[in-house]
Amino acid sequence: MxxxxxxxxxxxxxxxxxxxxxxxxxxAEPLEFTVNAGGEKPFAVKTQILVLMTLLGLVPALLLTxxxxxxxxIVLSLLRQGLGLQQGLPQRVITGVALxxxxxxxxxxxxxxxxKAVMPYDQDRISMQEALHTAEDPLSRFMxxxxxxxxxxxxxxxxxxxxxxxxxxxxxxxxxxxFLLSELKTAFxxxxxxxxxxxxxxxxxxxxxMAMGMMMLSPLVISLPLKLLLFVLVDGWxxxxxxxxxxxxxx
Numbered sequence: 001m002x003x004x005x006x007x008x009x010x011x012x013x014x015x016x017x018x019x020x021x022x023x024x025x026x027x028a029e030p031l032e033f034t035v036n037a038g039g040e041k042p043f044a045v046k047t048q049i050l051v052l053m054t055l056l057g058l059v060p061a062l063l064l065t066x067x068x069x070x071x072x073x074i075v076l077s078l079l080r081q082g083l084g085l086q087q088g089l090p091q092r093v094i095t096g097v098a099l100x101x102x103x104x105x106x107x108x109x110x111x112x113x114x115x116k117a118v119m120p121y122d123q124d125r126i127s128m129q130e131a132l133h134t135a136e137d138p139l140s141r142f143m144x145x146x147x148x149x150x151x152x153x154x155x156x157x158x159x160x161x162x163x164x165x166x167x168x169x170x171x172x173x174x175x176x177x178x179f180l181l182s183e184l185k186t187a188f189x190x191x192x193x194x195x196x197x198x199x200x201x202x203x204x205x206x207x208x209x210m211a212m213g214m215m216m217l218s219p220l221v222i223s224l225p226l227k228l229l230l231f232v233l234v235d236g237w238x239x240x241x242x243x244x245x246x247x248x249x250x251x
Contacts, residue, residue, distance in 0.1 A: 051128070063102070065176060065179075065180055066176065066179075067102050067105070067106050068101075068102055068105050068106065068183070068248050069098055069099065069102040070184070071183045071186055071187040071244070072097070072098035072101050072244055073094065073098040074184070074187035074191060075187050075190045075194065075240075075244060076094045076240075077191075078191030078192075078195055079194050079195075079240060080094060082194060082195040082197075082198035082227075083224075083227050083228065084220055084224050084227065101241065101244060101245065104245070105248050106142075109139060109142045112138040113134075113135045113139070116134050116135075117132075117134040117135040118131065118135075120134075136172060137168075140168055140172065140175055141168070143175050143176065143178075144167050144168065144175060145249040146179060146182055146183065146186070146249055147175070147179045148178070148181075148182045148185070149167075151178045151181050151185075152167060152170070152174070152175070152178040154178075155174050155177045155178040156170060159171075159173070159174050159177070161174050186247060190244070190247060197230070198227050201226055201227050202219060202223050205222045205223040205226065206223075209222065
């Protein structure tokens with residue numbers, strides 16, 4: 001169990017270290033400390049500890065912004081609202097399901113970061129700067145696969161970034177911003193498709209109750225069991241998870 005926990009911690013740390021590259025306004029390059037005008041040195045041990053401990057506090061933010069967690073959380077939250085289960089399905093359950101699905105989706109990317117960046121750095125075969133630069137590549141490829149070209153061009157224009165032939169040459173902050181906007185758009189598109197059938201049931205139930213003159217009876221009392229029955233009959237959770245996983249390119 002301990003090796004597994006250690007590996008999970010390093011995987012999360014590798015993702016965090018790639019976040020250091022966001023602060024660069026131009027093309028992403030390895031971070032370096034210049035000790036004098038004629039030479040450069042890798043990070044000192046104390047500096048590495050400071051950087052790593054600082055980045056650990058950014059785990060939640062980076063988990064939200066650099067993975068498919070944002071998409072899964074929004075879609076599952078809209079599904080809960082469509083079913084009318086605001087009280088019956090706690091937010092912690094939604095977050096837990098989204099986290100597990102994110103781990104499943106991001107496993108290939110995390111494995112590549114682990115093998116090419118974390119392990120060599122842990123074995124002192126590469127410096128922290130090289131590990132950061134290496135960890136950026138798989139994350140960038142994953143994000144660009146989910147990013148709309150139109151959105152990427154818009155963000156690059158707003159950031160006054162230079163024109164590039166390969167999207168990978170954009171700075172990390174441009175790629176991350178475009179990825180976030182694309183994820184929000186995709187999440188609402190999927191959520192809308194899931195929400196419409198439940199909305200139709202609510203409308204039909206409300207119309208029937210009004211036609212029968214039962215205005216004092218809340219439509220939710222009738223529509224909730226019907227929506228749950230429909231969701232169970234069509235194996236809604238399997239369909240939802242399948243839609244979420246297959247919507248991520250490269251998953």
